[in-house]
Every structure is written in C-alpha cells, then in structure tokens.
Amino acid sequence: MKLREALASGRMILEEYEIEDAALEAEVLLRDVLRKTRVELYRELDNELSQQEYNAFRRSIRRRCMDIPTAYILGRREFYGRDFLVDNRVLVPRPETELLVQKAIEFAREYYAPLLADVGTGCGIVAITLALELPESTVYATDISGDALRVARKNCRKHDVSIRVNLLKGNLLTVLPQPVDIITANLPYVRESDLPLAGPVSAEPRLALDGGVDGLERIRQLCRQAGDKLRPSGHMLLEIGQGQAEAVTMLLRSLFSGAKIDVLPDLGGIDRIVCLSLA
Ligand SMILES: C[S@@+](CC[C@H](N)C(=O)[O-])C[C@H]1O[C@@H](n2cnc3c(N)ncnc32)[C@H](O)[C@@H]1O
CATH class of the missing domain: 1.10.8 (Helicase, Ruva Protein; domain 3)
Structure with missing residues (x-):
C-alpha cells in the first residue's frame, strides 16, 4: 500500500x-x-x-x-518548544499552560537565582521549562501522585535538569522545605460533575482533573497554604478554569490584603491565569 x-x-x-x-x-x-x-x-x-x-x-x-489521546500513543508532547515524555500516568500538557510559564519567567527575572515551586507538577513541563529558561534558578516540583513523579523524573533526566529540579511527593506545599520567590500551579480544576465519561480526556488520570464539587477544592487549599511558603516579595501564579476567576480573586483578596492580583486571559479570551504579587 x-x-x-x-x-x-x-x-x-x-x-x-x-x-x-x-x-x-x-x-x-x-x-x-x-x-x-x-x-x-x-x-x-x-x-x-x-x-x-x-x-x-x-x-x-x-x-x-x-479514545486514547494521541500524546499517549506517541508517548510524547511538545510544550514551550521542547519534547516531553507523557503516558497515562499524567495529564496531557495543554497549550494554555504556556501562558503560566511565560508570566512566571517575567516575574522570575526580578530575582538573581530565583527559588521556585511548581505544585502538581505532573510530567514536569512547568518546572522543567522554568529550570531551562532560568539557568540560575532552583525549582521544587511537588505532586501527590508517585506515578506522575516517576514520569517527571524521566523528563528531568531527558532535559538534564535533575540537579536543579527537586521532585517532592506530598500534598500541595506541605512538603516544601523553605519559602520560595515564585509558586506556579496548574492544579485540577474540573468540577466533579463535569468530569468526562468518554473522549480522550476520560483517559487522563482523575487525580489530575478532579477539582471537587466546584472545581476549586485544591486551589483553595493551596491558597491557604501559600502564606507560609511565599517570601515577602513573592508571586503566585494559578491556572484556573472558565468562570473561576472571580472566586479565586476574592479568596486571594481575603487571604492577602494589600497584595496585587491580576487575571490574564488565554488566546481564546478565557480568564486563565491568576497572578498574586505580595509586593
Ligand atoms: C492538571 S494536572 C497538571 C500537571 C502539569 N502541571 C501540567 O500543567 O500539565 C494536576 C496535577 O496535580 C496533581 N495533584 C492533584 N492533587 C494534588 C495535591 N493535593 N497535591 C499535589 N499535587 C496534586 C495531580 O497528580 C496532577 O499531576
């Protein structure tokens, strides 16, 4: 043929x-x-x-x-111009997350040798890209899933950043050994009732998608932990789902009075990233 x-x-x-x-x-x-x-x-x-x-x-x-996602069949996905290994233990990286990385890089340029933490790292795209784009940086990358961290470890080796990306298993920021300059997080934000039963997304780990009843359970938990884990002039960047910007902004305002909060839309015009700046 x-x-x-x-x-x-x-x-x-x-x-x-x-x-x-x-x-x-x-x-x-x-x-x-x-x-x-x-x-x-x-x-x-x-x-x-x-x-x-x-x-x-x-x-x-x-x-x-x-309904197996193409990225799982190929065993890889491009993100920020680089190839990452992916399989059914991790979320398939989405292009919207590049905005989170781009903004984190802008903030990180304020620091010499910034210390960063990527929460819910999955296959490690955010943590590894930040480490590669910011050669003076050190990055903590946490995930509650040991399976996801095994994929992230392979990607760290592939991109030769194992020394600067510290993988930590645990709940959100609880495992972080010290406060950092920048926190990034693309946590699960899909409402339980909206989790797809068919289609390629249904093949992805539930742990990577399920944000509880209103989709914001993990994000709320993270915001409550962040006060102790951000340095005084730190920034936190959160990827969110459609229609979640107001709730997240209000929560951050109540937890961090006086901080600057911005919401950035993605290319489709959907509010996608919430940025908190303490100073
Ligand atoms: C939406 S995926 C994002 C993965 C990756 N950061 C990305 O952008 O492609 C969310 C990740 O958060 C992890 N996660 C879920 N609950 C968590 C928790 N309580 N603490 C740490 N990580 C968690 C999941 O295992 C999953 O890898």
Missing part, C-alpha cells in the same frame, strides 16, 4: 469514529510510525509502506479510535 492510500484510509476510519481533526491525526500517527517530518511524508506519498509499518499504523489508528 502507498503512503497516500494508508493516510486516506486512516483518516476515513478516524472520521467514522468521529475523531476531531481526523486528517491531521492520521498524518501525525503515520509520521510517528515512519519517523518522518511533514515535508518528507508529503514528498514520499507514492512510496510503499512495508507490512510492518502498515500494521503499526493500523494499531495506532485503532488505539486512537478507542
């Missing part, structure tokens, strides 16, 4: 299963099997696929039809 035919048949199967962006997904899965760039794939559309390659492609398509 030619690459062009395999691509078309993969796309058709994904469409039958109502997978969004079926054409793009088929292309990404085929490129992964063949280890080819987009340009190479389209240049070689009339080449023949070996039986082994065809079988591997069909396997990937079948898994995608079973």
Whole structure:
C-alpha cells in the first residue's frame, strides 16, 4: 500500500469514529510510525509502506479510535518548544499552560537565582521549562501522585535538569522545605460533575482533573497554604478554569490584603491565569 492510500484510509476510519481533526491525526500517527517530518511524508506519498509499518499504523489508528489521546500513543508532547515524555500516568500538557510559564519567567527575572515551586507538577513541563529558561534558578516540583513523579523524573533526566529540579511527593506545599520567590500551579480544576465519561480526556488520570464539587477544592487549599511558603516579595501564579476567576480573586483578596492580583486571559479570551504579587 502507498503512503497516500494508508493516510486516506486512516483518516476515513478516524472520521467514522468521529475523531476531531481526523486528517491531521492520521498524518501525525503515520509520521510517528515512519519517523518522518511533514515535508518528507508529503514528498514520499507514492512510496510503499512495508507490512510492518502498515500494521503499526493500523494499531495506532485503532488505539486512537478507542479514545486514547494521541500524546499517549506517541508517548510524547511538545510544550514551550521542547519534547516531553507523557503516558497515562499524567495529564496531557495543554497549550494554555504556556501562558503560566511565560508570566512566571517575567516575574522570575526580578530575582538573581530565583527559588521556585511548581505544585502538581505532573510530567514536569512547568518546572522543567522554568529550570531551562532560568539557568540560575532552583525549582521544587511537588505532586501527590508517585506515578506522575516517576514520569517527571524521566523528563528531568531527558532535559538534564535533575540537579536543579527537586521532585517532592506530598500534598500541595506541605512538603516544601523553605519559602520560595515564585509558586506556579496548574492544579485540577474540573468540577466533579463535569468530569468526562468518554473522549480522550476520560483517559487522563482523575487525580489530575478532579477539582471537587466546584472545581476549586485544591486551589483553595493551596491558597491557604501559600502564606507560609511565599517570601515577602513573592508571586503566585494559578491556572484556573472558565468562570473561576472571580472566586479565586476574592479568596486571594481575603487571604492577602494589600497584595496585587491580576487575571490574564488565554488566546481564546478565557480568564486563565491568576497572578498574586505580595509586593
Ligand atoms: C492538571 S494536572 C497538571 C500537571 C502539569 N502541571 C501540567 O500543567 O500539565 C494536576 C496535577 O496535580 C496533581 N495533584 C492533584 N492533587 C494534588 C495535591 N493535593 N497535591 C499535589 N499535587 C496534586 C495531580 O497528580 C496532577 O499531576
């Protein structure tokens, strides 16, 4: 079978299963099997696929039809221009989280050798990106899931930051050994009742998504712990879900009177990041 035919048949199967962006997904899965760039794939559309390659492609398509996220099938996801290992032990990194990182980097430039803490680190994208973008920094990365931390450890090794990213297992900030300049957190913020039962998101760890009755249980807990774990001129950046900005802002105002609080929208115009600045 030619690459062009395999691509078309993969796309058709994904469409039958109502997978969004079926054409793009088929292309990404085929490129992964063949280890080819987009340009190479389209240049070689009339080449023949070996039986082994065809079988591997069909396997990937079948898994995608079973609602397994593409990132889990590929075993990786790009974030902030770098490749991270991911599997079903961690949330699939979302592009919105790049805004959290971008803003944290801006704040961190106020300090020489900043000390940072990333809470609920998952596969480590935020902590590792901060360590790489801020070469003088030291980063604590916490998660309550030992499974997630095992993936984060692999990513630390992959990006050669194991010495500067300290992985800690425990509840939010309780395991942090000292106050820090900047706290970042993309904690679970989906309302229990909104947790999807089908689709690729349902394959992600519940622990990474479930924010309790109103979606804000973990975030509230973190805000209450942050007073003791932020240095006097520190910043905290929280990723939030749609419609949560007002509740989080009000809570922070009640806990940190006099602090500056900003809300940043993502590219879709949804309020996505709440920034607390103590001084
Ligand atoms: C939404 S995921 C975010 C993962 C990663 N930071 C990212 O942006 O892709 C939330 C993470 O918080 C972790 N988590 C949930 N409850 C926690 C808690 N009480 N303390 C620490 N981490 C927690 C989950 O295990 C999960 O890895």
